[in-house]
Amino acid sequence: MEKGRFLGFTITPRGIKENPKKIQAIENMQSPGSKKDVQSLNGKLAALTRFLSRAADRALPFYQTLKGCLSKKDFISTAPIPGETLTVYLAASFEAISSVLIVDRGKTQMPVYFVSKHYQLPSDMIKQGETTVTRRETDEFWELYTDGASSEEGPGIGLLLVSPNGEEITYAIRLKFAASNNEAEYEALIAGLRLAESIDVRQLTAYVDSQLVASQLNGSFDARDTSMQKYLELTKALTNTFASFEIKKIPRNRNKKADALSKLASLLYDHFTKKVMVEVLERKSTEEDALMATITTEEECWMTPFIKYLADGTLPEDKLQARRIRMRAPMYNFKNGILYRKSFTEPYLRCIGPTQAKEIIQEMYEGAYSTHSGYRTIVSRIKRMGYFWPHMYRDTYDQIVNCEACQIHAPVNRSPHRNMIPIHAA
Structure with missing residues (x-):
């Protein structure tokens, strides 16, 4: 190749040089x-x-x-x-x-x-829902204001979580069960503690206007009623998850925002839900564990390699399987001992084993609200319920294809298998 110039650049056998x-x-x-x-x-x-x-x-x-x-x-x-x-x-x-x-x-x-x-962006951020906080803020003291209200229309609770830099998170909850004022106060405090725990708050100061709740948690009052004892045990268990927790009794005039949220959720629920997202609790927090359906994780199944890898980085000895687990692991999330499947357009789906998958398919297909639908419809309903396992379509089809009732009542094709041949008489 000869040396020359092209488009203002010097071209040489060694490459392109700049134009002096x-x-x-x-x-x-x-x-x-x-x-x-x-x-x-x-x-x-x-x-x-x-x-x-x-x-x-x-x-x-x-x-x-x-x-x-x-x-x-x-x-x-x-x-x-x-x-x-x-x-x-x-x-x-x-x-x-x-x-x-x-x-x-x-x-x-x-x-x-x-x-x-x-811009001045924090280097380490945690995002929960629509609330973004930094790890530095979670190590500082947060403030929690809660209040409960009970009326003839139904009880409601409100809470206000304030970050160290002054950002406020408001929350209103409608209770669909009968609750006294003291029970509503405990429900508000429990909901606030769970909200603070979900965003990894480490140091929390709770402010309540209930003398009973504050004194029982501080040890000044004893919980003699069975219902109050259950609430007190559950609340203490939640407070132990924080590095530092303190509860203080404040006058009602200093708790106006939480008081307003609780009254709006209790009295103006139908109108309030048009403007603000209000959660509805179907049962008491002390009865939640007993009434919820128990879902146990199977010991050895398809989830085991993913759980071991996401928990402590352990991979199978087989190189091909280890490579497969490493490539698919980003699509899963392991939190609080539960494996979840990530999705781009749907909420996280809880992963289950083969035994639980068979029970869910059986319930969706022949349960109380069964319609003996097709396998695609059954799978879409299972995903809306929040469950996932590999080969959902294949497992659902294999389980419902042998349904005796569907075979008996299925439409019968009476047309001949071959085309009819006309016969002309002489």
């Missing part, structure tokens, strides 16, 4: 002194961005200067035409991100819009 004349022209460039010079430099820099490594960090001072000398009102000088191609140039770093929207008009790049923002 262009380098000299860039070094001899003068600093922009007017608005037009800044816009011209913007177009040149945008054209060279693809050839520069880490161009975003290098261009950040220029974009800051551009933002200072040009206001947004002056910069929006070119209106895009429908169907016209727009180009966005971004400059990002750890402290700021800037962008310029450009449109090509002939041989000139015209700026349409410019924006630059400074």
Whole structure:
């Protein structure tokens, strides 16, 4: 290959070399002194961005200067035409991100819009629902305000969780069972403790306006009633999950927000649910474990390799199986001793073993609300219930295909297997 020039670059057998004349022209460039010079430099820099490594960090001072000398009102000088191609140039770093929207008009790049923002993001974040908190905040003291209300329309509870930086999380719960004022106060405190535990709060101070609840937890009062004893045991078990917990009795006028939430959930439930998400508790917290369906995890099944890998990083000895587990493990989440299947458009699905899968299929197909539907419908209902296991469609089909009732009442095809041949008599 001979040495030569192509598109302004020097081509040699060893590769492409830079053009000394262009380098000299860039070094001899003068600093922009007017608005037009800044816009011209913007177009040149945008054209060279693809050839520069880490161009975003290098261009950040220029974009800051551009933002200072040009206001947004002056910069929006070119209106895009429908169907016209727009180009966005971004400059990002750890402290700021800037962008310029450009449109090509002939041989000139015209700026349409410019924006630059400074950010200060935490390095370690935890996201629960729509509440985002940092680990540093979870190690500081949080404040919990709870209150319960009981009326003829039904009991309701409200709680307010306040982060160290002042962010508030409000929650209202409607109780669909008869509860006294003291029971409603305990239900509010238990719901608040569970909410704080779910976002990994380590240090918590609870404020209640019930003298009975605060005194029983502090040890000043004894719980003589059986119902109060159950609530007290459950509440103490939840408080032990925090590194530091303290409960204080406050006047009702300092607990206005939680009191308002509890009364709205109790008195104005039908109207309140149109504006705010309100949870409904079907049973008491002390009876929840006894009334809930028990789902036990089987000892050895398809979930065992995933649980061992996600829990302590243990992989099977077989290299092929170990590679398969390592590739599929990101689709699962192991939390509180339960394996969940992740999904892009659905909530997490609880993983179950083969024995439990057979029981669920049998219940969905021939249970109290069975309709002897097809296997695809059965699988979709099982997923809506929140369960998952591999080969759901195949296992469901194999189990329901031998249903005797479906075979007896299934439509019978009486058409001949072969086409009929007409016979003409002589």
